[in-house]
Amino acid sequence: MSDFAFSCPIPISDYPQVLLAHGSGGKLMHQLLDRLIAPTFANPLNADAHDGATLTFNGVRLAFTTDSFVVKPLFFPGGDIGTLAVNGTVNDLAMCGARPRYLSLSFILEEGLPMETLWRVIQSVRAAAEIADVQIVTGDTKVVDRGKGDGMFINTAGIGVIEHDLIIAPRMVREGDAIIINGDIGRHGMAIMAVREGLTFESAIESDCAPLVAPVMRLIESGVEVHCLRDMTRGGMASSLVEIAKGCGLHLHIDESRIPIRDDVRAACEILGLDPLYVANEGRFVAFVPQAQAERALAAIGEGAVQVGTVRADAKGKVTAQSSIGVSRIVDMLSGEQLPRIC
Amino acid sequence: MSDFAFSCPIPISDYPQVLLAHGSGGKLMHQLLDRLIAPTFANPLNADAHDGATLTFNGVRLAFTTDSFVVKPLFFPGGDIGTLAVNGTVNDLAMCGARPRYLSLSFILEEGLPMETLWRVIQSVRAAAEIADVQIVTGDTKVVDRGKGDGMFINTAGIGVIEHDLIIAPRMVREGDAIIINGDIGRHGMAIMAVREGLTFESAIESDCAPLVAPVMRLIESGVEVHCLRDMTRGGMASSLVEIAKGCGLHLHIDESRIPIRDDVRAACEILGLDPLYVANEGRFVAFVPQAQAERALAAIGEGAVQVGTVRADAKGKVTAQSSIGVSRIVDMLSGEQLPRIC
Numbered sequence: 001m002s003d004f005a006f007s008c009p010i011p012i013s014d015y016p017q018v019l020l021a022h023g024s025g026g027k028l029m030h031q032l033l034d035r036l037i038a039p040t041f042a043n044p045l046n047a048d049a050h051d052g053a054t055l056t057f058n059g060v061r062l063a064f065t066t067d068s069f070v071v072k073p074l075f076f077p078g079g080d081i082g083t084l085a086v087n088g089t090v091n092d093l094a095m096c097g098a099r100p101r102y103l104s105l106s107f108i109l110e111e112g113l114p115m116e117t118l119w120r121v122i123q124s125v126r127a128a129a130e131i132a133d134v135q136i137v138t139g140d141t142k143v144v145d146r147g148k149g150d151g152m153f154i155n156t157a158g159i160g161v162i163e164h165d166l167i168i169a170p171r172m173v174r175e176g177d178a179i180i181i182n183g184d185i186g187r188h189g190m191a192i193m194a195v196r197e198g199l200t201f202e203s204a205i206e207s208d209c210a211p212l213v214a215p216v217m218r219l220i221e222s223g224v225e226v227h228c229l230r231d232m233t234r235g236g237m238a239s240s241l242v243e244i245a246k247g248c249g250l251h252l253h254i255d256e257s258r259i260p261i262r263d264d265v266r267a268a269c270e271i272l273g274l275d276p277l278y279v280a281n282e283g284r285f286v287a288f289v290p291q292a293q294a295e296r297a298l299a300a301i302g303e304g305a306v307q308v309g310t311v312r313a314d315a316k317g318k319v320t321a322q323s324s325i326g327v328s329r330i331v332d333m334l335s336g337e338q339l340p341r342i343c
Numbered sequence: 344m345s346d347f348a349f350s351c352p353i354p355i356s357d358y359p360q361v362l363l364a365h366g367s368g369g370k371l372m373h374q375l376l377d378r379l380i381a382p383t384f385a386n387p388l389n390a391d392a393h394d395g396a397t398l399t400f401n402g403v404r405l406a407f408t409t410d411s412f413v414v415k416p417l418f419f420p421g422g423d424i425g426t427l428a429v430n431g432t433v434n435d436l437a438m439c440g441a442r443p444r445y446l447s448l449s450f451i452l453e454e455g456l457p458m459e460t461l462w463r464v465i466q467s468v469r470a471a472a473e474i475a476d477v478q479i480v481t482g483d484t485k486v487v488d489r490g491k492g493d494g495m496f497i498n499t500a501g502i503g504v505i506e507h508d509l510i511i512a513p514r515m516v517r518e519g520d521a522i523i524i525n526g527d528i529g530r531h532g533m534a535i536m537a538v539r540e541g542l543t544f545e546s547a548i549e550s551d552c553a554p555l556v557a558p559v560m561r562l563i564e565s566g567v568e569v570h571c572l573r574d575m576t577r578g579g580m581a582s583s584l585v586e587i588a589k590g591c592g593l594h595l596h597i598d599e600s601r602i603p604i605r606d607d608v609r610a611a612c613e614i615l616g617l618d619p620l621y622v623a624n625e626g627r628f629v630a631f632v633p634q635a636q637a638e639r640a641l642a643a644i645g646e647g648a649v650q651v652g653t654v655r656a657d658a659k660g661k662v663t664a665q666s667s668i669g670v671s672r673i674v675d676m677l678s679g680e681q682l683p684r685i686c
Contacts, residue, residue: 008462018456023486032484036462040469041448041479053480055445057403057504066447066500070485102398104409104500105384108451113361119351119379126383136384137396141375142413143366144684148493153485157409157447157500161400341487 009035023341025235025280026334030243050169051092051231054162061162063098065089068155072341074117077191078207079282081154082124084343087211087282088233089158090132094216095229095285097168098160100132105139105156110149121152132211134158164220170247172227177311178294179252180287182215183208183304184260185237189279190268192342199271201264210283215301219287222300228288231281233343238277238331240286241319249317254309254331257324277321278334280342352378366684368578368623369677373586393512394435394574397505404505406441408432411498415684417460420534421550422625424497425467427686430554430625431576432501433475437559438572438628440511441503443475448482448499453492464495475554477501507563513590515570520654521637522595523630525558526551526647527603528580532622533611535685542614544607553626558644562630565643571631574624576686581620581674583629584662592660597652597674600667620664621677623685 010031021028045053052065069085079087086103093100105125109118129136191207193199212231220226228248230240237259245252261276269276288311289297298305319331353374364371388396395408412428422430429446436443448468452461472479534550536542555574563569571591573583580602588595604612604619612619631654632640641648662674 008459010458010462015458017458018452018454018461018486020454020486020488023452023484029484036465037482037484040465041472041482043478043480045445045478045480053445055480055502057405058401060400060403062400064445064447064502065481066449066498067483068449068451068485068498070451070487102388102396102407104407106409106411106498106500108411108413108496109361109366111361111363115353115358115360116351118361119353122379122383129384135386135388137386137388137398138408139380139384140410141366141372141380142411142496142684142686143361143363144413144493144496145363147490150487150491153451153487153496155409155411155449155498155500157449157498159398159407159502341485343485 020340021336024338025239028335030333051095054096063093063096063160063162065092066155066157067092068153069343070153070341071192071343072150073195074151076195076207077204079209080121080124081152082121083128083209084282085154085156086125086128086132087209088343089156090134091212091231093158093160094212095231096160096162097164097166097220097226097229098162099217100134100158100160100213102137102159103129103134103156105136107141108149108153109141109143110151111143111146113151132213166226168226168229170228170244173244173248173250173288173311174227175250175311175313176291177227177288178291178307179254179309179311180289180294180297180305180307181284182301183284184262185232185281185284186261186265186269186276186279188282189339189342190265193272193339194268197272199268205264205268208281208283212283212285218300219297222296224289224293224297224300226287226289229285231285233280233282235333236278236280239333241331242333245317245319251312251315252309252319253312254321256321258306258308260306274338277331278338280339282343363683364679367681368582371678373676394438397439406436406439406503406505408435409498409500410435411496412686413496413684414686415493416538417494419538419550420547422552423464423467424495425464426471426552427625428497428499429468429471429475430552431686432499433477434555434574436501436503437555438574439503439505440507440509440563440569440572441505442560443477443501443503443556445480445502446472446477446499448479450484451492451496452484452486453494454486454489456494475556509569511569511572513571513587516587516591516593516631516654517570518593518654518656519634520570520631521634521650522597522652522654523632523637523640523648523650524627525644526627527605528575528624528627529604529608529612529619529622531625532682532685533608536615536682537611540615542611548607548611551624551626555626555628561643562640565639567632567636567640567643569630569632572628574628576623576625578676579621579623582676584674585676588660588662594655594658595652595662596655597664599664601649601651603649617681620674621681623682625686
């Protein structure tokens with residue numbers, strides 16, 4: 001409480017209070033991170049604006065990352081907060097090129113939560129950890145009074161081992177790199193929104209929530225010189241690409257007609273007025289690799305992988321998308337809140 | 344949601360819902376951990392019921408731990424949720440005998456939180472991390488809707504390096520060990536409760552919230568054969584001792600007249616009908632060392648350290664306390680909730 005020398009760097013006249021959009025993955029969240037958090041904790045280990053930090057102990061390179069999960073509702077088609085809490089952190093480790101090994105698991109429970117609900121989520125955590133081949137080794141449980149939480153929040157932190165010499169980071173992206181994604185986009189966000197908005201389709205849209213360890217490990221083991229990896233979670237594919245474009249200072253150009261989107265996801269997006277490029281995924285990532293190795297990368301990632309664009313040097317830190325009728329538009333992060341509490 | 348084969352092991356007739364007491368550090372919390380969580384995630388790395396897990400990579404031993412913080416109010420005499428979030432995790436690492444090195448930092452913010460409040464807490468985190476000599480290397484920020492949180496919750500996870508060959512765990516405690524604490528007890532819990540209950544004393548009771556790295560490192564570097572360390576947080580000194588008695592299967596006997604308690608803390612406890620043995624501390628720990636090395640241990644820990652008891656073999660897994668008038672009583676964990684949300 002005592003010795004902070006500077007006043008808050010987000011002017012009170014702009015945003016005197018935290019808004020939902022500060023957690024959205026868009027512009028406001030980045031403003032909060034860039035102004036309040038990054039300069040306060042600046043150090044060489046988190047300079048890369050990555051999904052996790054890389055730490056070296058006696059020559060062993062470890063990745064370390066954390067995420068809190070506040071998804072609403074707790075259960076949704078294709079998963080629940082427990083599967084999300086495991087896969088979210090496992091995938092952040094995979095995006096560092098690390099093999100996920102150990103997770104911590106911390107619950108914040110609201111008084112009154114049915115014990116049976118907690119038990120179901122614990123079983124989901126166990127099952128997801130088994131599938132991703134990680135061990136839950138430490139944890140914590142807190143309870144807050146009724147009306148001061150929302151059923152359950154979960155935090156996981158994770159440690160993974162980096163078993164290769166690649167440096168995987170936005171600054172490693174090069175002109176000419178192929179931009180590859182591992183499958184159709186928009187399913188996680190629309191699975192959540194369909195439940196919340198009561199949209200019904202012939203069959204429910206299922207979240208794509210899944211561990212990305214296997215395709216990433218296959219990619220690295222195939223010998224492809226991977227430049228950057230990023231999971232396309234909050235803020236969707238668009239926000240991930242904009243972050244990387246800022247990080248490498250190059251022009252990422254994508255061809256929208258090449259991006260797989262399921263019909264039911266596209267229909268749900270249209271009903272809700274959402275752009276699928278901004279809808280969160282929980283089992284999709286983008287990889288940047290040399291164009292000459294793109295075929296090998298696609299084969300290693302496996303079914304669903306597709307090249308959606310190329311890195312150019314003709315504009316700095318910009319993302320553009322070409323539509324199916326050939327028109328190019330600039331892709332930026334959203335300012336406001338598109339999809340609150342999807343993870 | 345799919346394949347859990349067993350029903351919830353806490354009978355619904357007992358506790359159909361989560362209660363505040365399930366987060367208290369007492370019997371209900373241990374029931375929840377012992378029945379729901381420990382058997383689900385049982386593995387050799389968390390068999391020790393420790394404050395953290397010990398992981399080995401290429402011969403390097405690391406400690407890994409996590410805690411979420413939901414303290415209310417966010418600011419209190421002697422600290423705030425930010426100092427607590429750093430010191431809580433730093434101290435869990437120290438209790439594993441590790442030198443804390445890296446922390447993750449994850450916020451769950453409630454929509455409407457004043458931006459200035461977030462900024463003050465971030466500055467507290469920075470200052471506490473500097474004092475404890477740890478780096479914040481990765482993080483996350485989520486926002487929940489108004490009325491679904493309580494201003495701010497924080498999770499930290501931490502990694503520390505174990506630089507010695509000791510095994511520090513409840514099972515290492517031996518008959519004849521000296522039981523040593525590093526100072527007066529009950530200040531953190533009473534600092535919080537005095538604010539909440541509007542108690543006023545001549546001067547405010549300040550939390551003892553502090554990093555325990557320096558005294559623990561001095562203790563280990565002094566060459567004392569440390570058998571067990573435990574910080575006396577939720578559930579206070581009593582709960583820490585009961586946990587260790589269960590872990591080693593011996594009889595821990597303490598002399599209450601030797602336990603330092605400040606007059607204002609004792610007075611506040613009397614007003615609120617609380618037993619200081621059960622009141623949380625955030626800068627106090629108990630150490631178990633061979634009696635022959637007790638003097639050296641006291642000198643290494645430094646000012647405030649005092650031997651308060653001895654380990655006996657005449658009863659299994661029990662804690663007893665002898666009062667100033669010579670009467671012995673059995674010390675057990677509390678069933679109900681004594682002090683909700685003190686960390």
